Amino acid sequence: MRHRYGLDQAGYDALFAEQGGVCAICKEVPTPRNTRAHWDGKLCVDHDHDTGRIRGLLCNDCNLAVGYGKSSEALRAAAEYIDRYA
Template sequence: MAEEPDAKECRKCRRDLPTAAFARDRNRRDGLQVHCRECVAEYSAAHYRRRREALGKPVRERVDVPAGHKLCRMCGEIKPHSEWHRNATASDGLSTRCKACRAALGREDHLRRSYGLTKAERDALIASQGGVCCICLAAVPAHVDHCHETGRVRGVLCFSCNAALGQFKDQPEAIRRAAAYVEGNAWKPTLVAPGVYQLPS
């Protein structure tokens, strides 16, 4: 038994430790578990490893993380707490993924929900375009373009070209007139009735 009243012997490691080193157990006479916290943690880790290996699942290795930092299991990086969103329900008050990984997951979810595409399918579409915007053939494609009536994905455009199509409301005739205008063939509409214009031949 422990020699000091504020100490207790762990039945597993046989060390005399302060009572704070033992978790509570109301079923024990002294109100403390018989094994110290350190021994319980070692047993839990070993049990976790055996259970995961029996199921054929990967075992997460324990990583030493400095104070004020947290390991993101998605990207595998140790980052300061400022790189995490708050989560009041978590034991440490932080999200399970870092801000960068959450943003990446959000983009993938948006692709799937809005266009029915995976990231790999979107990347394959960009590769089939030669890695450039389908319209300007210069800028980096970043925005998936689709038909607002059928929902069919047409391609991946740069921000400017995607915004331009939106401004033209996907009307091919308006886009053709804009092209003619830019080429110097401006047409002068003739008003033949309220709201009705006659196009030049």
């Protein structure tokens, strides 16, 4: 984490505590089902790929959704699409 995000274990732990120990989006606690195997049960460090700024900690599903969504406009449009057929 330190090399890739500039975040040491203490920084991760502080962010995890600040988020209440849950994913910043879906609010689920980390489990083997929603975390990446090589992260040892830790949430993904979400960051802006352009600036490198850390936004928060996400479960793997939410991290993938944000990554594939590419922009807040695309994610809002996807949410509206899902709501239209709910």
